[in-house]
Amino acid sequence: xxxxxxxxxxxxxxxxxxxxxxxxxxxxxxxxxxxxxxxxxxxxxxxxxxxxxxxxxxxxxxxxxxxxxxxxxxxxxxxxxxxxxxxxxxxxxxxxxxxxxxxxxxxxxxxxxxxxxxxxxxxxxxxxxxxxxxxxxxxx
Amino acid sequence: xxxxxxxxxxxxxxxxxxxxxxxxxxxxxxxxxxxxxxxxxxxxxxxxxxxxxxxxxxxxxxxxxxxxxxxxxxxxxxxxxxxxxxxxxxxxxxxxxxxxxxxxxxxxxxxxxxxxxxxxxxxxxxxxxxxxxxxxxxxxxxxxxxxxxxxxxxxxxxxxxxxxxxxxxxxxxxxxxxxxxxxxxxxxxxxxxxxxxxxxxxxxxxxxxxxxxxx
Numbered sequence: 174x175x176x177x178x179x180x181x182x183x184x185x186x187x188x189x190x191x192x193x194x195x196x197x198x199x200x201x202x203x204x205x206x207x208x209x210x211x212x213x214x215x216x217x218x219x220x221x222x223x224x225x226x227x228x229x230x231x232x233x234x235x236x237x238x239x240x241x242x243x244x245x246x247x248x249x250x251x252x253x254x255x256x257x258x259x260x261x262x263x264x265x266x267x268x269x270x271x272x273x274x275x276x277x278x279x280x281x282x283x284x285x286x287x288x289x290x291x292x293x294x295x296x297x298x299x300x301x302x303x304x305x306x307x308x309x310x311x312x313x
Numbered sequence: 314x315x316x317x318x319x320x321x322x323x324x325x326x327x328x329x330x331x332x333x334x335x336x337x338x339x340x341x342x343x344x345x346x347x348x349x350x351x352x353x354x355x356x357x358x359x360x361x362x363x364x365x366x367x368x369x370x371x372x373x374x375x376x377x378x379x380x381x382x383x384x385x386x387x388x389x390x391x392x393x394x395x396x397x398x399x400x401x402x403x404x405x406x407x408x409x410x411x412x413x414x415x416x417x418x419x420x421x422x423x424x425x426x427x428x429x430x431x432x433x434x435x436x437x438x439x440x441x442x443x444x445x446x447x448x449x450x451x452x453x454x455x456x457x458x459x460x461x462x463x464x465x466x467x468x469x470x471x472x473x474x475x476x477x478x479x480x481x482x483x484x485x486x487x488x489x490x491x492x493x494x495x496x497x498x499x500x501x502x503x504x505x506x507x508x509x510x511x512x513x514x515x516x517x518x519x520x521x522x523x524x525x526x527x528x
Contacts, residue, residue: 182514183515185514195393305394311415
């Protein structure tokens with residue numbers, strides 16, 4: 174299994190659940206100066222996050238700082254190929270994070286806006302959801 | 314202090330659907346409260362309000378049924394993308410009343426440490442201040458041209474306008490100029506051969522041991 178996953182879990186497998194509504198938390202740029210915000214609901218799995226992280230670190234060349242704001246907490250199970258239905262739930266195949274519209278996925282700090290824009294655009298290409306560039310700004 | 318003129322109207326219908334209809338008409342639901350009087354529901358022009366918001370104006374002159382009065386923008390509620398305002402809180406205030414507001418901090422100049430490869434990290438973007446309503450600054454400028462490498466600006470070093478009091482701790486850091494660190498990800502990733510194939514299940518080991526003991 175590529176990418177990160179929880180160290181300890183209470184239950185090995187989880188039910189599918191639904192993904193409704195918008196993000197009410199984690200929808201602001203909190204650590205860096207610029208962020209990448211999801212505009213669609215979706216599952217961002219550990220491989221997507223890892224691909225985004227690698228793309229950012231290659232592009233920034235050890236400059237600035239990258240913050241990952243999502244973590245794959247949800248196990249997704251799958252049955253092996255050519256197996257008949259039944260005989261219980263499949264084994265955990267990969268780990269994913271459930272992303273609602275508005276969730277900030279990545280943040281970048283310590284770099285110029287142009288560089289951050291280019292970096293986050295590269296990360297956005299690796300994401301399974303549509304994203305937009307976000308700037309930390311003053312709110313009244 | 315500049316005051317933005319915003320057109321508004323009285324609002325009687327409340328609730329989600331009525332407010333959605335209001336937003337489709339280019340208006341924003343708002344509430345006026347303060348000074349011990351009963352709260353009043355109004356609708357304000359979104360276009361006018363966004364101009365005031367863009368200009369970082371804390372006080373607006375709201376015109377409702379021909380009567381114009383000044384209000385402090387106490388809170389703005391945004392949509393889930395933090396893009397569009399969806400509701401506004403307005404507070405009744407007197408011109409000579411001391412109010413608590415949040416003002417944007419603007420860094421000015423290129424730090425001297427930048428020539429040595431230093432980068433500015435801004436930790437505080439807004440400053441909570443207390444001042445007279447008529448003396449609310451639009452932004453507070455922080456001169457960082459003198460900052461050398463590994464030097465910082467604290468709240469105590471700010472030169473605030475007269476009558477303006479910062480509500481932060483004087484020791485709080487505003488910005489620092491330092492050499493960029495190697496890119497560090499905040500979330501450590503468990504990749505490679507050393508990574509566990511499956512996470513530990515809480516309570517499972519204890520249960521298994523219990524089963525063995527029973528047998």
